[in-house]
Amino acid sequence: MKRILIVDDAGTVRMYHRKILESAGFAVEEAVNGIEAIEKSLQRAFDLYIVDVNMPKLDGYGFLRELREQKLAQVPAIMVSTEAESADQSQAYAAGANAYLIKPVKPDELKSLVKLLIGEPR
């Protein structure tokens, strides 16, 4: 089963994204900040990351940079943020995000984007 890591410090958002993704049939794991996300990534491989911007310890940009610095870390990443500014989006892409969604994301939007990126859950 395809496995997605949700990186977000807000439990509500994690739960929200988890519900959407699990209802689409994906396996979901959670990390509360960039550091934990890296630790989890070292333990097992994920097929997709959904990353929040603002987080304590290591924020979303930092995590993505860290992820992409693993040279061959080619796992797609979606950044989610409350900011709709294009400057924020560019910064996300520069850091290594492959797509950008504005919070609160719409369930269908997230589902279809995830399916575009990594296909069906199985």
Place this chain on the structure above:
Amino acid sequence: MNPMLEQFLFEARESVLSIGQLLMRLEVTPEDEEVMAVLFRIVHTLKGNSGLFDFPELPRVLHEAESLMDAVRHGEVAFSKDLADRLLEAMDFVGLLCDEIGAKGHLDASYAVQSARMAESLRSLLAEVEAPPEVAAAPRIVLSPEDARRLVAEMPLSAQDAASQGMRAGGEFNWLEYSPVDDCFFQGDDPFFQARGTPGLLWATIESSAPTLSLADMDLYRCCLVFRVWSIASRAELDTYYRFVPDQISVAAFPADCFAAPDVEPFAPDAEPVHAITIDDDSLGAGQGIDAAAEVSLPGPASGPAVAAVDDVADEGPASDLAGVLSLVEIQSAILRMPLDANGSLGRTAGVVATLRGCLRAIGFRAKLPELEAAAALAIREGTVDALVAWLGQAFLHEPPGPGPSSNKEHSIAPSGESLRALRPETAVAPSRSPMSGDSEMRFGRRAEDSSASSKTIKVDQAKIDRLMNLIGEMVVSKNALPYLAGRAEHVFGVRDLSREIKSQYAVINRIAEELQDAIMQVRMMPMSFVMQRFPRLVRDISRKLGKEVHLVLEGEDTEADKAIVEALGDPLVHIVRNSLDHGIELPDVRIAAGKPAAGTLQIRVRQIADRVHIDIRDDGKGIDPAVIKQKALEKGLIDEATFARITDQDALSLIFAPGFSTMDVVSELSGRGVGMDVVKTAVENVHGVISVESEKGKGTTLRVSLPLSLAVTNVMIVESAGQRFGVPLASIVETVRMRRSAIRLIKQSQITVLRNSIASVISLNQLLNLSEEQLINDDDELALLFVRHGDERVGLIVDEVVETSDIILKPMAGVLTGLAAYAGSALMGDGSVLMVLNVEGLLSCQ
């Protein structure tokens, strides 16, 4: 309740709490950028989360709070105590809303107004520094007679009719302009629905508030509409209906003479109510909407493709996939064009490749995969993205290879529509599954499907822990059957060896049971900071309100105690703190006059001593004057003249805990509310705690609270009297003594004795319990006495025999028996018998 909402409320309360703490830290160190950053992040997150739910009040306030903090963070607004006050107030309001949502599951309409006011109050702080932001949209506008006539004329005649009749009948006729905010779709608003549902709707139009852009620049998710509504509903009704967006509407009443235009008058004859036409607002609104949409898409050459693209998106299936893929591909192409940095670019490229791969598969276009892989391999090998960009250009966007558009803004989506349409027939031919060779080896980290990542904390329902706790409690009790069994084996059956074996086995079980009990206790333990963390805020607010300066010192917040005890302590402690601030600590000038520093000190110290938690709340205020207390108590009839004469100062101080006692003549706003220290005392005693007061006039007051760490297992001393067994909580026992009968003297009606050089009164348990038997005397003419704590005194209880101590699970008295103050409850003993446990305080008070 919906678990997600529950989670949100839980997090929101936590966030509100930490925002409060951080704000107070900022008051001390306003320059601390780190604190500011954390503060901003929490507010931001909270705002974001609140947007997930349908409570517009929350994000409205939080949004303003966030903007304000952002301004402070960037130095545009100076941080001040007033600003902190305002923000704290806003956070309190958010907390209140959360409580309300938690309790009722919804918010009353009244909160909408409050939240708008709160948001306005926050915005005003910002506005003070900002250039006056576009004349703070005056919600009530006045129509000039010309405008009014022109607006009326815009309506169809039937609607004009209805309006004029309504007005003649004394009704209102309002014109309303509703301009939803740009990102209203993301706030869960449905402006079209909102406008169509306007009460009293007669007519409405929709206009675009922004110039029409080419499709490439158009943001489909941005609302740029203005709704103009003609309504015969009253101003109040409209305000109520639009209460969630009060800042987005402006309302104007039509003047009475707006129908005066001669070309309207003839169509509205006075006495013809039959003429009234009901407006089908459904067709009205919808028709107008379509008109408006058509209007929007009319001008400019881009309109053709725009409509086509919208059609595509609206279609289910591969078409919408195509649209999604297109935008994704475009983003990836933009990412590739971004300036390279030394480290991340390879990974970034890999990420893009993975994304493109996903896109190709998603639209069933696997035939192109090998090309992608080749381009990717080349890009990674050579460290440039040119090959990939070129491939992207010709595969997806049908661009000639070579320099593509340099910025993603100019990069138009329009031509790609063509190319994808060209692709579509191919997708129908199902391509063979291409082997994804390099896939797994290019993963980040290693595959470890079976090593499940474990989390270090789990959330457990408290009911489950309570159940476990109860079961362990039962086990602790049933293990007590073993010594009893050992006793029987020895005395009844005369098998001493078996008795010894049982005893040694008991020791093992006992040890495990104790550890088990200890372990479950640890689970239930909670740091005292749970109740203490609210004190900084409380002290700050109260002292500001009272005009006092108070320095709060907290010690030992990480001391742990059982959840039930920590929770039960919250309110009494708050009350004590309030009292100290209100009655204890003096105003700065009074303090200076008394030779003390202007700022008072309030110290809250928590320590664990043995199996009890001790909390001292000490202030360096004016102290309590025993003489004043005595006088008050006498006036209030709490003590009689005789007591007044001989009562010690310490005893007088304890009178503050008496029901109905309050030294303040005027009930103060803070400590008043009809709650006295007696309530505090009762609350503390409910969790088997003891409270006492010490005070030195002019120097300060200390309240000492002592509590057991846990309530679950009570240690009792089992005594025998009149052939029955009773339990006495060990916590209330000072010592057990055997005394000659002659050592007990009768003075007047009461018996007393001298124990370690101090006098203590003595009373027999049988007498207290109204049992007629005399207490037994042993062969040496001695009585068994149990000295217990009663308030600050020691009282000797005469019993027949002191048997042993035992751990029991105390079950409080139920039903009609709850009225029996003499008993704390009952417990089931190991041998199946029931032990009545005495409530010493209650027993001695009712003598």
